[in-house]
Amino acid sequence: MTSPVWHPFTQHGLGEPIPRIARGEGAALYTDEGRRIIDGISSWWVTTHGHCHPRIMGAVAEQTQKLDQVIFAGFTHEPAETVAAGLIEIMPAPLRHVFFSDSGSTSVEVALKMALGYWTNRGEPRHRILVMASSYHGDTVGGMSVGARGVFTASYAPLLFDVESIPFPEAGAEQATLDALEAACAAREKPAAFIVEPLILGAGGMRMYGPDTLREMAGICAANDVLLIVDEVMTGWGRTGTLLACEQADVTPDLMCLSKGLTGGSMPLAVTMATAPIFDAHLSTDKAKMFFHSSSYTANPIACAAAAANLAIWREEPVRERIAGLCDRQEAWRARLAADARFHNVRRTGTIVAAEVAVPDGDYLSAAGPRMAAVFREANVLLRPLGNTVYLMPPYCIDDADLGALHDAVDRAADAAL
Numbered sequence: 276m277t278s279p280v281w282h283p284f285t286q287h288g289l290g291e292p293i294p295r296i297a298r299g300e301g302a303a304l305y306t307d308e309g310r311r312i313i314d315g316i317s318s319w320w321v322t323t324h325g326h327c328h329p330r331i332m333g334a335v336a337e338q339t340q341k342l343d344q345v346i347f348a349g350f351t352h353e354p355a356e357t358v359a360a361g362l363i364e365i366m367p368a369p370l371r372h373v374f375f376s377d378s379g380s381t382s383v384e385v386a387l388k389m390a391l392g393y394w395t396n397r398g399e400p401r402h403r404i405l406v407m408a409s410s411y412h413g414d415t416v417g418g419m420s421v422g423a424r425g426v427f428t429a430s431y432a433p434l435l436f437d438v439e440s441i442p443f444p445e446a447g448a449e450q451a452t453l454d455a456l457e458a459a460c461a462a463r464e465k466p467a468a469f470i471v472e473p474l475i476l477g478a479g480g481m482r483m484y485g486p487d488t489l490r491e492m493a494g495i496c497a498a499n500d501v502l503l504i505v506d507e508v509m510t511g512w513g514r515t516g517t518l519l520a521c522e523q524a525d526v527t528p529d530l531m532c533l534s535k536g537l538t539g540g541s542m543p544l545a546v547t548m549a550t551a552p553i554f555d556a557h558l559s560t561d562k563a564k565m566f567f568h569s570s571s572y573t574a575n576p577i578a579c580a581a582a583a584a585n586l587a588i589w590r591e592e593p594v595r596e597r598i599a600g601l602c603d604r605q606e607a608w609r610a611r612l613a614a615d616a617r618f619h620n621v622r623r624t625g626t627i628v629a630a631e632v633a634v635p636d637g638d639y640l641s642a643a644g645p646r647m648a649a650v651f652r653e654a655n656v657l658l659r660p661l662g663n664t665v666y667l668m669p670p671y672c673i674d675d676a677d678l679g680a681l682h683d684a685v686d687r688a689a690d691a692a693l
């Protein structure tokens with residue numbers, strides 16, 4: 276079906292209906308006609324406290340009356356400074372510098388450029404980037420380059436740079452990953468950085484691995500003087516049960532990417548946080564050593580006001596208790612699914628539960644995906660299977676009735692898929 280609006284990750288040729296959303300509140304979205312849709316994936320993993328949280332919306336409204344936008348090169352403003360101070364207070368202590376951008380993908384681009392800039396400015400240029408197989412770090416050129424190559428990237432191969440991939444740490448075979456990382460770090464041409472999604476690979480199929488492996492990987496990077504970039508774009512802001520996934524492994528990266536829940540999921544904003552040595556490597560009276568990156572809207576004041584409100588919510592509301600409650604409810608569901616023969620590989624990290632429907636064509640283009648999607652549409656739930664992998668990542672405010680409705684919809688979708 277032709278469409279003047281070209282939607283992302285949407286095959287318009289399939290003619291699937293595209294609901295027109297007029298309003299959001301808590302864990303629900305409402306169409307123009309008032310149909311209520313339960314948001315089971317937090318609108319692409321961003322909505323942490325629920326849609327239109329009054330405190331965030333209030334902060335945005337207030338900021339619109341003061342300052343809409345100002346160039347951020349050579350100028351600053353109160354909302355950006357508040358966000359930077361708030362982040363430095365709650366994020367791991369060595370991450371002392373905050374660089375703003377607009378999306379998770381750009382926060383990754385920034386981290387990669389900072390890593391290369393760090394080595395160049397120190398007079399020891401390095402060019403190799405290490406990645407984990409099956410990862411996803413965004414759809415910009417750098418993000419695609421460090422992500423898994425496959426159906427998402429096949430047409431764009433000429434744009435992408437080469438990276439070195441270490442295997443995903445399959446349960447029971449983690450040592451193979453550690454050995455591969457050790458070998459890649461110790462090679463004669465030293466890598467600049469290793470970029471990794473902590474504890475769970477999101478768009479790569481909700482594949483999970485344990486904190487011990489993350490800690491050991493971080494140890495290998497540190498021992499070999501290879502920068503560690505942790506991409507907390509999806510995992511940050513409580514998704515894995517803790518504020519950050521890397522805190523479960525007691526890991527502090529050299530560079531960390533945050534976005535999505537940074538504004539509670541209300542406005543496009545991201546940050547790349549860096550340690551003092553990385554900032555200091557760019558600090559000079561020599562202009563050629565500054566960090567060459569911006570976008571027109573870097574640190575937009577309205578988006579920063581939303582992030583400042585999110586930080587206040589984390590400080591002042593029982594967010595951690597809400598997350599712990601959701602983890603418990605999701606664990607009970609995980610146990611039920613694990614006992615159900617229609618599902619394979621049932622797993623949970625924090626608030627996220629994922630399972631594969633036991634069909635033979637288990638990949639991203641699996642026919643199970645569209646069959647399940649049709650059931651979800653009918654049930655008025657927003658769930659987007661990744662091939663035959665179905666997962667839930669709801670806002671933390673979801674109540675038992677809505678969570679139960681999502682679980683029921685997955686149950687019916689499995690029947691339709693098989």
Ligand code: PLP
Pocket residue numbers: 378379380381383411412413414472477478506507508509510534535
């Ligand atoms: N990194 C990770 C781990 C992600 O999950 C995503 C998006 O899902 C990105 C980066 C890209 O973020 P964005 O879609 O905001 O560009």
